[in-house]
Amino acid sequence: MTPLLERKLVFVTGKGGTGKTTVASALALLAASRGKKVLICEVDAKGELAGYYESPPTAFKEREVQPGLFAMTMDTEASLREYLKLQLHIPIVGRIGPVAKAFDFLATAAPGVREIMTVGKLCFEVRSGDWDMVVVDAPATGHIVGQLAAPQAVNGLVKVGLIRTQTDWMLDMLSDPEITGLLAVCTPEEMPVTETIELADRVREETTVQLAAVVVNRVLPELFGRQEEAVFDALAAPGPLAELNGLIDGQAGPVLEAARLAVTMRRTRSTHLERLRGGIDPDVPLLYLPFLFSRSHGLRTTKQVAGSLGEELGL
Amino acid sequence: MMAARAPRTGKRKVDADAPVLTMDSLLATKEIVVACGPGGVGKTTTAAASALMAAINHGSKVLVLTVDPAKRLANALGLDGIGNTEHRVPNAAFKAAGVKPRGELWAAMLDTKESWDSLIRQHAPDEQTRDEILANPLYQNIAGRFIQSHDYIAMERLYEIHSTGEYDLIVVDTPPTRNALDFLDAPERLADFFSSRLLRWLIVPYRSKLINVATKPFYQISDRILGTEFMGDISEFFILFQSMYDGFVERSKAVGRLLSDRRTTFVVVSTLEATPLREAEFFAEQLTERKLHLGAIVLNKILPDYLQGRAGTKVAEAMKDRAGDLAASLAPGLASVDAALGDPTQIARVLTEVADSYLNFQVVALREMEERASLAVAPDVLATVPFFDTDIYDLSGLLRLGEQIWT
Numbered sequence: 001m002t003p004l005l006e007r008k009l010v011f012v013t014g015k016g017g018t019g020k021t022t023v024a025s026a027l028a029l030l031a032a033s034r035g036k037k038v039l040i041c042e043v044d045a046k047g048e049l050a051g052y053y054e055s056p057p058t059a060f061k062e063r064e065v066q067p068g069l070f071a072m073t074m075d076t077e078a079s080l081r082e083y084l085k086l087q088l089h090i091p092i093v094g095r096i097g098p099v100a101k102a103f104d105f106l107a108t109a110a111p112g113v114r115e116i117m118t119v120g121k122l123c124f125e126v127r128s129g130d131w132d133m134v135v136v137d138a139p140a141t142g143h144i145v146g147q148l149a150a151p152q153a154v155n156g157l158v159k160v161g162l163i164r165t166q167t168d169w170m171l172d173m174l175s176d177p178e179i180t181g182l183l184a185v186c187t188p189e190e191m192p193v194t195e196t197i198e199l200a201d202r203v204r205e206e207t208t209v210q211l212a213a214v215v216v217n218r219v220l221p222e223l224f225g226r227q228e229e230a231v232f233d234a235l236a237a238p239g240p241l242a243e244l245n246g247l248i249d250g251q252a253g254p255v256l257e258a259a260r261l262a263v264t265m266r267r268t269r270s271t272h273l274e275r276l277r278g279g280i281d282p283d284v285p286l287l288y289l290p291f292l293f294s295r296s297h298g299l300r301t302t303k304q305v306a307g308s309l310g311e312e313l314g315l
Numbered sequence: 316m317m318a319a320r321a322p323r324t325g326k327r328k329v330d331a332d333a334p335v336l337t338m339d340s341l342l343a344t345k346e347i348v349v350a351c352g353p354g355g356v357g358k359t360t361t362a363a364a365s366a367l368m369a370a371i372n373h374g375s376k377v378l379v380l381t382v383d384p385a386k387r388l389a390n391a392l393g394l395d396g397i398g399n400t401e402h403r404v405p406n407a408a409f410k411a412a413g414v415k416p417r418g419e420l421w422a423a424m425l426d427t428k429e430s431w432d433s434l435i436r437q438h439a440p441d442e443q444t445r446d447e448i449l450a451n452p453l454y455q456n457i458a459g460r461f462i463q464s465h466d467y468i469a470m471e472r473l474y475e476i477h478s479t480g481e482y483d484l485i486v487v488d489t490p491p492t493r494n495a496l497d498f499l500d501a502p503e504r505l506a507d508f509f510s511s512r513l514l515r516w517l518i519v520p521y522r523s524k525l526i527n528v529a530t531k532p533f534y535q536i537s538d539r540i541l542g543t544e545f546m547g548d549i550s551e552f553f554i555l556f557q558s559m560y561d562g563f564v565e566r567s568k569a570v571g572r573l574l575s576d577r578r579t580t581f582v583v584v585s586t587l588e589a590t591p592l593r594e595a596e597f598f599a600e601q602l603t604e605r606k607l608h609l610g611a612i613v614l615n616k617i618l619p620d621y622l623q624g625r626a627g628t629k630v631a632e633a634m635k636d637r638a639g640d641l642a643a644s645l646a647p648g649l650a651s652v653d654a655a656l657g658d659p660t661q662i663a664r665v666l667t668e669v670a671d672s673y674l675n676f677q678v679v680a681l682r683e684m685e686e687r688a689s690l691a692v693a694p695d696v697l698a699t700v701p702f703f704d705t706d707i708y709d710l711s712g713l714l715r716l717g718e719q720i721w722t
Contacts, residue, residue, distance in 0.1 A: 016354020254621035
């Protein structure tokens with residue numbers, strides 16, 4: 001399998017709340033720190049991406065947010081306008097209103113148009129040769145398949161026309177596992193694992209894109225080995241706990257209780273991890289990122305995650 | 316212990332005699348509860364737990380309409396492989412959870428494709444139109460594949476079930492949307508869409524081949540992008556749909572009215588993590604702006620209170636700094652329980668690990684506390700649910716959650 005960082009176009013997806021944007025921004029930062037010229041694109045324009053680099057807000061026109069790393073926000077209408085102007089030489093200067101309206105209408109009426117303008121823009125960026133890598137902070141697991149399958153869906157519906165002629169080369173690019181890959185982010189919890197396994201199946205059946213890796217985010221540290229856990233249990237018994245309380249002149253109960261919670265959380269999560277391992281093609285690498293006990297999110301956290309990701313990739 | 320509280324805002328005057336609002340009283344007075352919020356925060360579980368509590372305590376007939384429940388939860392509600400129809404949660408399930416409900420709990424899962432099909436069957440003027448629409452590839456794409464259609468159909472189905480008058484209370488879980496508000500706009504958007512001038516432009520030439528100056532650029536662009544044949548397909552589809560226009564617009568307006576009705580309330584679900592919480596806050600503000608009723612905010616997966624105490628910090632630091640000494644003192648006692656437990660090095664390591672873990676989780680707990688204190692919205696009810704160390708997959712689990720938010 002082509003290593004993640006050697007692919008030109010990586011879509012990052014994940015269930016809401018699993019850290020999709022964190023991982024996407026860290027991956028882009030990691031690639032840039034290794035000398036690549038990287039474009040990261042936020043598709044669901046919530047305007048959060050900028051926060052991960054502590055940069056000014058991103059827009060459709062890319063801006064450099066870190067050395068060698070450029071960020072942009074997808075805008076399907078702007079993407080259409082660019083396409084009409086550059087590719088079709090349709091003069092639309094001064095009539096942006098009607099175009100926007102027509103587009104809005106078409107995008108609602110003709111399924112796949114919005115998706116194709118998004119995927120199209122990303123493929124154009126890859127083809128332009130301006131970038132070593134394009135990282136996409138893609139829609140969540142529920143939407144990504146519709147996005148990636150859009151070129152085929154459109155091919156099935158549209159027999160002629162300019163969109164049809166464009167979807168063919170897009171499909172070639174998306175289907176090439178040396179160029180394009182999907183990175184799925186999940187946490188070791190019930191629903192995210194279930195959705196990730198379902199996603200892997202749907203991506204294989206309904207799209208031509210290869211699942212390049214699964215990131216397991218927020219993995220809790222293992223506190224004890226087996227013998228240490230026996231010691232912990234003995235310490236938490238009334239006698240030794242009272243002795244400990246006396247020695248430190250305070251209540252150690254809550255501190256031990258917190259450790260108990262951490263151990264139980266990790267144990268519950270490990271059953272989901274096993275299910276994930278069993279449900280994903282063994283050829284797909286699983287990358288583990290630790291739970292971050294940090295004060296806040298920002299560039300510092302993004303760098304930390306990029307570091308962990310680099311270690312997992314064996315860099 | 317972690318109970319719902321009345322608004323903590325300074326803006327509102329607090330009447331000492333006014334009854335304290337709780338989920339209990341909120342659900343007793345409403346007919347529709349819409350659970351909404353960002354993905355991955357326990358929306359489905361919260362919706363199911365609320366419905367369960369209402370069924371147990373209010374003696375009413377309650378339906379929980381879920382979108383995409385975890386498999387084990389779906390099983391617990393008797394929803395495996397059943398799809399769109401409503402099913403009563405059997406008494407045996409309540410018995411297993413050790414409760415005797417005063418009312419009934421029903422559950423249904425939203426099947427988008429099936430709901431669209433039934434909507435078409437209902438509105439189509441004749442059998443031929445119905446069959447043509449159902450067989451149209453464009454229709455199949457819109458109904459099955461593209462996610463915006465989920466937003467509308469969830470609200471539409473809610474309306475349909477509510478109109479039957481079968482249930483005292485319907486709790487609906489909303490689909491994960493790109494934009495948290497999509498499902499609120501969906502009925503209006505659909506009505507706009509069908510009454511759009513562009514739709515008329517699209518259909519006119521198909522009938523009369525008449526293109527005027529105003530519409531010409533639209534056709535040029537559309538044709539060049541999509542091709543004439545596809546434009547023809549689209550036209551055909553919308554001409555078929557046109558026959559259902561009045562029914563659809565009427566219906567989507569009624570759905571919109573139902574959502575803003577006094578009998579409907581919204582429960583915003585979140586965790587105290589920064590990103591979901593900002594999204595939930597934004598959502599709550601939007602609800603208020605649209606004059607929709609923000610009944611409650613439920614904060615899930617809250618770390619335990621004991622992690623916040625400074626006394627705990629001191630203890631943990633002492634355990635870490637003096638691990639060696641403490642271990643030496645504790646070793647004989649532990650060895651008397653079991654010789655294998657008396658290794659001072661190992662005890663010291665355990666003490667250090669435990670203390671580190673406490674301090675780590677404390678950082679997260681304090682961050683959560685800070686987020687909670689700065690919460691900028693004031694719902695009638697603010698309920699918090701502690702972090703459960705296991706997943707919720709049966710009625711007992713839902714009951715544990717439900718009891719936390721109820722009073």
